[in-house]
Amino acid sequence: xxxxxxxxxxxxxxxxxxxxxxxxxxxxxxxxxxxxxxxxxxxxxxxxxxxxxxxxxxxxxxxxxxxxxxxxx
Numbered sequence: 001x002x003x004x005x006x007x008x009x010x011x012x013x014x015x016x017x018x019x020x021x022x023x024x025x026x027x028x029x030x031x032x033x034x035x036x037x038x039x040x041x042x043x044x045x046x047x048x049x050x051x052x053x054x055x056x057x058x059x060x061x062x063x064x065x066x067x068x069x070x071x072x073x
Contacts, residue, residue, distance in 0.1 A: 004038075006067040013043040018065035035065040 005021040020035030022028045038049040054060060 005065060008068050008070045009042065010070060010072060013041060015040040015042055016068050016070060017049060018068040020064065021066050022064050023066075034060045035063040037065065037068070 004017045004019045007015055007017045009015045017038040017040060018035065019038060020030070020033060022031065022035075037052045037054070039052055040047050040049045054063070
C-alpha cells in the first residue's frame with residue numbers, strides 16, 4: 001500500500017523488504033502509517049509478502065525504514 005524502498009535477498013531465497021519511507025517533498029500514500037518490514041520466500045510457487053512483527057518496546061510510530069541489508073554469519 002505504501003510502496004517498498006529496498007529489498008535484500010538471502011542465498012536461501014528469503015527476501016526482506018523495507019516499506020513505508022517518508023521523505024520531505026515526496027508524496028506518501030499513507031503519511032500516518034509507520035514503516036514496515038516484510039518477508040517473502042522466493043522458493044514458493046506463488047510467493048507473497050508477510051509483514052514481520054516488530055518487538056514490543058520499539059518506537060513504531062517513528063519507524064521510517066530507508067533501505068535494508070542483512071548479515072549472514
